[in-house]
Structures are given as C-alpha cells and as structure tokens.
Amino acid sequence: MRESSKPSMPAAFSYPGHGRNARIGIAICHGFTGSPLSVMPWALHLAEQGFAVSVPLLPGHGTDWRELARSGWREWAGAFDAAYVELAGRTEACYVAGLSMGGAVALRTASRHPVAGVAVVNPGLSFYDRRVRIIGILKYFQRTTLPIVEANPTAATTEDGDYSQTPLAAVHQLKKLFAAARRGLPRVTAPVLVLKSDNDDVVPPSSLAMIRRRLGSADLAVIPLPNSGHVATLDNDAPVIFENSTRFFHEHAPHHVSSETS
Numbered sequence: 001m002r003e004s005s006k007p008s009m010p011a012a013f014s015y016p017g018h019g020r021n022a023r024i025g026i027a028i029c030h031g032f033t034g035s036p037l038s039v040m041p042w043a044l045h046l047a048e049q050g051f052a053v054s055v056p057l058l059p060g061h062g063t064d065w066r067e068l069a070r071s072g073w074r075e076w077a078g079a080f081d082a083a084y085v086e087l088a089g090r091t092e093a094c095y096v097a098g099l100s101m102g103g104a105v106a107l108r109t110a111s112r113h114p115v116a117g118v119a120v121v122n123p124g125l126s127f128y129d130r131r132v133r134i135i136g137i138l139k140y141f142q143r144t145t146l147p148i149v150e151a152n153p154t155a156a157t158t159e160d161g162d163y164s165q166t167p168l169a170a171v172h173q174l175k176k177l178f179a180a181a182r183r184g185l186p187r188v189t190a191p192v193l194v195l196k197s198d199n200d201d202v203v204p205p206s207s208l209a210m211i212r213r214r215l216g217s218a219d220l221a222v223i224p225l226p227n228s229g230h231v232a233t234l235d236n237d238a239p240v241i242f243e244n245s246t247r248f249f250h251e252h253a254p255h256h257v258s259s260e261t262s
Contacts, residue, residue, distance in 0.1 A: 111184030
C-alpha cells in the first residue's frame with residue numbers, strides 16, 4: 001500500500017465507546033512495518049457502532065525503519081498486551097483483533113489473558129520465503145530488503161504508514177514472534193474468527209493450517225475474502241470484515257452484556 005493524495009500521520013487510536021456497546025472492548029493490532037492506519041477503517045466502523053476501541057502504535061512502527069530495527073518482538077507484543085489490559089479494565093467483555101502480524105500478536109495475547117474472543121484478518125504465523133530459516137545469519141550481511149509487493153493488487157493505492165524498507169533484524173524478531181504465537185495456540189480457548197483472503201501473497205496458507213491444527217478452542221470460524229489481497233481491511237472485502245466481526249463480537253460477548261446489545 002503506497003501513496004495517496006494526502007497521507008495521514010500514523011498514531012494510536014482510542015475510542016471510549018457510546019451506548020450499550022461501550023460495555024464491549026476491542027483491542028486491534030496492526031501489522032509488521034505498518035501502523036494503525038492499515039486497520040483504521042475497521043476501528044472507525046466499530047467505534048461508530050459504539051464499541052470501545054483501542055489500536056496502539058507498536059514500538060518501532062510509524063516512524064522510521066531504523067527504529068524498527070532497534071525494537072524487538074517482546075516490545076511489540078508487550079505494547080499490545082498493555083493496551084488490551086487497559087481496555088479490559090474499563091469494559092465488561094474485551095476482544096482482541098489484528099491484521100497480519102497483528103493477528104499473531106492478538107493470538108498470543110489470547111493465550112495469556114481471558115479474552116472474550118479473537119478476530120483476525122490474514123493472520124501470519126509462517127513465511128513464504130525460505131531464506132527466513134537463516135535470517136539470524138543473513139541479517140549480518142544484508143541490512144534491509146524491500147517490502148513484499150503483491151503481484152495483482154485489488155485495492156486502490158493508499159498510504160497506511162508502511163516503511164519503504166524492511167530491516168532484516170526486525171524480520172528475525174518477527175520470526176521469533178511467530179514461534180511464540182504458535183506455541184501459545186493450544187492455550188487459546190476463546191472463540192476465534194479468521195477472515196482469510198483467497199489471494200494473499202504475504203501470508204502462506206500454512207498459517208491458517210497451523211491455527212486449525214493447534215488451536216485450543218473448538219470454536220473456530222473461517223470466512224473467505226475472495227476479492228481482496230493481504231491488507232484486506234483496506235480492500236474490496238472490508239465490508240465483509242466489518243459485518244462479520246461485528247456479529248462475532250455481539251454473539252460471543254457474555255450473556256449479561258450481549259443480551260443488552262442485540
């Protein structure tokens with residue numbers, strides 16, 4: 001996702017909620033090298049419905065790729081954990097959600113906290129590029145690489161805060177994050193909704209296969225996104241994401257909360 005007519009500056013987003021849906025919190029995590037701008041339409045839709053929403057800006061993101069190179073996966077996950085805990089402290093039911101790497105972060109948080117549920121879009125837990133196997137060595141010989149460019153993009157070009165270069169030191173951290181998220185999958189017992197693009201050049205099908213195989217929860221729903229690429233929250237199927245996640249958040253809220261929000 002690249003240039004638009006007037007790009008916004010990446011920043012965290014928070015909305016306290018209004019009406020009865022303010023009892024329900026949703027913490028959303030953006031993706032690797034990206035920013036809250038990539039999930040902002042989703043966050044704004046949920047805020048319009050009255051949900052309490054929090055989208056933190058992860059450390060090393062939304063500034064410069066050199067800062068990302070100096071940050072680590074525990075900082076990224078820790079920042080999202082903190083956002084979830086803060087939001088859960090002022091709502092009666094709190095969900096986690098995420099896009100791409102944000103999906104892995106959300107799943108890891110769900111393995112560590114009593115979330116109401118998990119809604120993720122094209123969650124990443126694995127890589128297409130086999131060179132990631134030696135990323136721990138490769139990062140000493142090559143400082144950066146270019147972002148993955150999808151072969152047949154279906155969304156209009158936008159500015160969502162992505163970096164123009166990807167530091168390999170950060171890719172090494174991403175690999176460690178994916179491993180931690182995979183280890184935590186058996187401890188995820190909350191309901192999970194996965195929205196998966198049919199045409200995703202960034203996250204391989206093996207990521208969803210791992211979720212199906214290792215997830216501790218028996219409540220897993222997968223909804224295909226046939227007309228979108230990787231950043232589906234900014235693509236043609238964004239309304240599908242908005243509609244189905246809103247329904248999911250209502251259906252899986254505790255009865256004393258959901259009965260008054262329907």
